[in-house]
Amino acid sequence: MESLIPIYTLEQFAESNNISLLNKEILSFSCGQEDMDAIDLNYPIKIKCFSFLLVTGGEVKLNIDFQEITLHNKDIVFLYPNNVLELIKISSEASFQNLFISVEYFTNLNLKLNSADALQILSNNFSRVVSLCSESFDNIHRSFKRLEVLNNPESEVIFYEEIQKGIVNLVMYELAGYVQKQQNPLMKILRKEDIAIKFSHLVATHYQTRRDVQFYADQIFITRTHLTRVIKDVYLKNPKQIIEDKIISEAKILLLKSEFSISQVLTELKFQDQPTFTKFFKKKTGFSPNAYRKSLASA
Structure with a gap:
């Protein structure tokens, strides 16, 4: 598609x-x-x-x-x-x-x-x-x-x-x-920051199809526990939050455009069906996709 x-x-x-x-x-x-x-x-x-x-x-x-x-x-x-x-x-x-x-x-x-x-x-x-x-x-x-x-x-x-x-x-x-x-003139590049930036790039590339933290840990050749600790230290969020934030950001951009149906949006983001997408979106934003779109129209 x-x-x-x-x-x-x-x-x-x-x-x-x-x-x-x-x-x-x-x-x-x-x-x-x-x-x-x-x-x-x-x-x-x-x-x-x-x-x-x-x-x-x-x-x-x-x-x-x-x-x-x-x-x-x-x-x-x-x-x-x-x-x-x-x-x-x-x-x-x-x-x-x-x-x-x-x-x-x-x-x-x-x-x-x-x-x-x-x-x-x-x-x-x-x-x-x-x-x-x-x-x-x-x-x-x-x-x-x-x-x-x-x-x-x-x-x-x-x-x-x-x-x-x-x-x-x-x-x-x-x-x-x-x-x-x-x-800081004495700032040094730390190993954990290198891991964090690699994780960010991997999320940007694979967020539509890979939402399991273990996948990203495997790509960087570290344990899931170590990845979680590093991401929390650098971004003050856990890896799952970073992945879900990326998905929600993309969903919001697509929902801004009235010419895209909600069905098209969930297909673009690789959700299996509308109930799954609606549940995920509402959990993260407090709105269903349809209610969020209506709130933008009335703003």
Whole structure:
């Protein structure tokens, strides 16, 4: 069954926006005030890659997995391949820069911090907003713009791929260093945090079909008891709560859209039947799916 929420690869997203790329593993593009009329608001999508959204002016309100956040000038948010992104409201003076990086490209970056460590520095959950200082903002903004120019098919730079990889590395180091400095200059990456971020990625990938904690413990090669202890320490929730929260977030996003029937929603989320879905949803939210949808309509 085709997903109710449109899912794009990086290349498909570029094609849908008529953007030509030299290197199809990365995409950097600007959205200025003159581009805002063409942006679809209240339209959830998934893009199967890592991405950054850097606000360069005004205010941008969006949902990430149904969690509403507001970004201001110099804010940057890091998104994972399975996040659902939905733009809600954009101020009249808003502008922003996007950078998309394929999973394969990201994992092959030549960082002295490995990919998991870099992710952990940038996020202590599924996504994280960072408010940048002027210096870091300027450095990252220039890098995004340079990547945009280098990836244009009209670019005549011979070693564009090597330069692009160097710039993406610089962006990662700039962000990792900035976040690390803001938290604690002596912060060290701990084993338990590495386990927690791996668990988060596995949940984002398998939550529709695997809701048993043992599956995730097996994937990380640790015991279920150890996984539970680690997740409680890092996220202040147990693994089952994290899995169920992800399912509920997805369900809420789908129920927002009146064109999707409740039957379609439960099928999308791999529930066996409507009573099972209704019981699960009501236990987590206090509403039946139908009552929740009606409450949104009357809000």
